[in-house]
Amino acid sequence: MVAVEARHLRYAVALAEHGHFGRAAASLGIAQPPLSTQIAALEREVGERLFDRTSRGVFPTAAGEAFLVRARAALAEMHRARIDAARAARGETGRLRIGVVASALLDPLPTVLGRFRRSRPEVRLIVQEMTTPEVAAGLLDGELDVAVGRGGPRGAGAEDLVTVPIGADHLVAVVSAAHPFAGQPGVTVEQLAAEPLVVETDAAESYLRPLFADDPAPLGAAATARDIHTIAGLAACCAGVGLGPSRMRLIARPDVWFCDVAPRYRLPDLQMSFRAADPSPVLAAFLDVVRRNCARVGSRLDDLLARHPAITQV
Known part of the structure; x- marks a missing residue:
């Protein structure tokens, strides 16, 4: 018993489209005898006669018409599967x-x-x-x-x-437009130490500690925020002087002012x-x-x- 393979489906569809073993074989690029043999094997596997062989040509039987509906759908699905596989391999899905x-x-x-x-x-x-x-x-x-x-x-x-x-990035300070630091190009660490601070949560526990090594109290008392947008918002509300990366300047807010920290302090x-x-x-x-x-x-x-x-x- 021969299992039905994709080639058997293609052979059956080609034979139905051409209605002639010779023309179907030519379209498939194979000789006529192997095509006849494979169609006969397919009919044995399915258990039904799929084509009528007549002097006028080869025509699908009722069983053949039903089989061809599924065969065309299966071939179309296999084609889509190949396309999907290729697109996934290219990182498109x-x-x-x-x-x-x-x-x-x-x-x-x-x-x-x-x-x-x-x-x-x-x-x-x-x-x-x-x-x-x-x-x-x-x-x-x-x-x-x-x-x-x-x-x-x-x-x-x-x-x-x-x-x-x-x-x-390097460290910058952000303050309300009404804060005394507003308008200044920079502030010192000593000036920051005298202000209430707002910092990112993980910054307070890691890379800002060396900056306040001489007096960690201002950092220990600092308000913490999850992200730089919250820092800028709290600074705008006069909740404190925010500390964050220099790319924070890209936040477009008219109610805040950014100052460089002196000496310049590089962040990770x-x-x-x-x-x-x-x-x-x-x-x-x-x-x-x-x-x-x-x-x-x-x-x-x-x-x-x-x-x-x-x-x-x-």
Whole structure:
């Protein structure tokens, strides 16, 4: 007994369309005897006569007409399956989960994500705003495909990640337009220490501590906010002097003023991380967009990928 294969379906459809074994065989690129043999084998497998062979030509029987409806549908579905498989292999469909800190949504991610969405409109793009510890944990736990945070992820599994800088910042202060600092180009750490402060939650616990090493009391008493937009809003409400990354200046609000902090204090870089051995074509397509749109990231990224043990071992 011969199992029905895709070629049997194509043979039956071609024979129905041409109504002649010779012409059908020619359209299929095979000889007539093998086509006759395969159609006979198909009829034995189905258990019904599918074609009437007459002197006027070959015509589907009632059973053949019913079979051909399903055969054409199956061939069409197989064609769509091949197209879907090829598109998935090119990263044109699928899902990409990205966790980001709010400052990255000011720059450079709007350009990157916008161009990626336009180039891959059928990819399900899931972007979640998180703190740096949350994006790191999400990537290490497998809940994210890409993490963008301030500094690279640490802890168990971090050695399996590729992490590349995508943006640099220094510290700035933001105040209400009515605050005495408004209009000044800069403020000193000593001036900040005398003011109520508003900082991001994870910043207070990490990279701002060295700035207030001599007197941690102002930082310990600071109000905390989840993101830079909240910091700017609280500063506008005169709740305190907000501290955040220099890209926070991109927030367009007429009721706040930004000052540089003196001495200039560099913050940890914005870093993009992903699993080195992740085979996702969608991730590969996203990285291509990053290469084209983030200055100096492309060559650095390619170098990291070329030397990463998780990839070179594969």
